[in-house]
Amino acid sequence: MILITGSTGLLGSTLVPKFKAQGRAVATHARQANADYTADLSSKNETFSLLNKLKPSVIINLVGLTSVERCQDYANESYLINTRTVENMAQWIIETEANAHLIQISTDQVYDGACEHTEDQITLTNNYAFSKYAGELAALRVPSTILRTNFVGRSKVGNRESLTDWVYNSLTSGKHVQVLKDVYFSPLSMATLVEMIELVVEKKPLGIFNLGSHDGMSKADFDFAFADYLNLPTATMTRIDASQATFLKAYRPKDMRMDNSKFENTLGVKLPSLIDQIKSVAKEYDAIT
Numbered sequence: 001m002i003l004i005t006g007s008t009g010l011l012g013s014t015l016v017p018k019f020k021a022q023g024r025a026v027a028t029h030a031r032q033a034n035a036d037y038t039a040d041l042s043s044k045n046e047t048f049s050l051l052n053k054l055k056p057s058v059i060i061n062l063v064g065l066t067s068v069e070r071c072q073d074y075a076n077e078s079y080l081i082n083t084r085t086v087e088n089m090a091q092w093i094i095e096t097e098a099n100a101h102l103i104q105i106s107t108d109q110v111y112d113g114a115c116e117h118t119e120d121q122i123t124l125t126n127n128y129a130f131s132k133y134a135g136e137l138a139a140l141r142v143p144s145t146i147l148r149t150n151f152v153g154r155s156k157v158g159n160r161e162s163l164t165d166w167v168y169n170s171l172t173s174g175k176h177v178q179v180l181k182d183v184y185f186s187p188l189s190m191a192t193l194v195e196m197i198e199l200v201v202e203k204k205p206l207g208i209f210n211l212g213s214h215d216g217m218s219k220a221d222f223d224f225a226f227a228d229y230l231n232l233p234t235a236t237m238t239r240i241d242a243s244q245a246t247f248l249k250a251y252r253p254k255d256m257r258m259d260n261s262k263f264e265n266t267l268g269v270k271l272p273s274l275i276d277q278i279k280s281v282a283k284e285y286d287a288i289t
């Protein structure tokens with residue numbers, strides 16, 4: 001059985017319906033509601049009680065505190081949600097000698113500095129990155145696949161907006177937005193990411209893997225290209241440098257692009273270019289325009 005923890009969030013909103021449609025034996029979890037099971041996984045007791053009941057063979061861990069600003073302001077909360085939860089799950093696998101594989105979703109925020117980063121080129125610059133990296137170290141104590149990623153696409157959950165939701169909603173309502181021309185990334189669409197997670201469930205490769213698109217670009221170029229594919233008006237969107245972004249308090253890495261060779265070589269797949277991912281994500285919004 002596959003347990004999907006943190007299933008009610010942004011990524012879970014694409015992953016859960018796809019896995020269920022495939023007829024997989026899936027149990028969903030969240031902290032508060034709208035899932036088969038609820039538990040606060042920062043509590044060792046609640047984690048052990050859930051895992052003892054379900055005895056999953058695979059755990060796909062989507063639990064996270066993803067607000068970079070909140071992680072910066074509340075360091076212990078970021079530790080509890082991004083690190084302690086993984087420590088508890090890994091400890092359950094160790095103490096009960098469970099035959100379970102952990103798939104840990106991590107982040108491209110562990111990188112900075114101008115290049116396509118390989119897995120060993122870590123630069124930690126904010127509490128979100130520190131707490132996610134510490135979560136990786138916890139996951140490495142047990143049989144696990146750690147996927148460093150970033151993703152875009154249409155959210156299927158009301159209270160969580162993706163980057164592309166934000167651009168779409170802002171431009172269709174004529175809101176003025178500033179987009180960063182000196183921050184680079186290489187995300188996948190959630191649809192592609194979920195396909196790759198399916199592959200990881202089958203093959204269970206061990207270790208840390210970058211999982212992004214090829215030919216990353218600046219966030220500003222991404223936002224304009226996305227708007228262009230949807231013929232959205234862009235007069236209200238302005239390119240700025242991160243140093244001018246007064247709305248960002250915590251430091252953001254300037255370059256999070258990833259070298260995906262290890263994932264591609266190990267899993268035998270070719271990942272798409274970012275421009276191709278933008279085209280396919282735009283189609284998700286085309287359906288509502």
Ligand SMILES: NC(=O)c1ccc[n+]([C@@H]2O[C@H](COP(=O)([O-])OP(=O)(O)OC[C@H]3O[C@@H](n4cnc5c(N)ncnc54)[C@H](OP(=O)(O)O)[C@@H]3O)[C@@H](O)[C@H]2O)c1
Nearest residue numbers: 006007008009010011030031032040041063064105149150
């Ligand atoms: N969003 C991005 O752009 C992005 C980019 C790169 C990597 N990631 C990583 O991808 C993963 C999924 O991200 P997401 O955007 O889908 O997250 P999300 O929308 O914020 O959802 C987080 C999930 O974690 C659960 N959760 C939070 N604290 C918990 C706790 N103490 N115990 C148990 N469950 C808890 C939440 O449940 P409740 O709602 O019930 O509290 C929710 O189901 C995260 O690990 C994140 O770090 C995200």
